Amino acid sequence: MTAEAPIAPALSYGRLIPVTVHFDDLDALGLLHNARYPVMVERAWTALWQEHGFGFDGDWEAAGDFCNAVKELRITYDARVDKPGAYAVHLWLERLGNTGLTYGFRFCSADGAVTYARGSRVLVRLDAATLRPASWSEPFRAVGRELLRSAD
Structure with missing residues (x-):
């Protein structure tokens, strides 16, 4: 019996968003700098939500669901x-609560x-004034439900 190669997770959940690693993203050892991974993930997350009409244009009052803060970030390399070159970020929601989510x-x-790396991030939706x-808006929650990973 031979050992089987690991199979890539099926993309039956979430989205695969293209990203580009540039030469200047590499560190002195020629490796993608550890701090660049979260930046790439953030850019992919932003692109995904912009496809659905959510974004930030400099006005926190108008930002709605994009007015949020990171509570936790975990990453394993x-x-x-x-x-x-060309890479991708696979994104999905693990949990969608009333005021928070975990992706x-x-x-x-x-x-x-x-x-190459995997992790999770917890966000909390904030009221811009206080x-x-x-609470997340219903349009945001509707898109979020499409991104939820099932328990199976």
């Missing part, structure tokens, strides 16, 4: 990225087959 992510090859937790 699984394999090195040592070349500039999962994988920084991966452009086709999603190879995982900076206290506020």
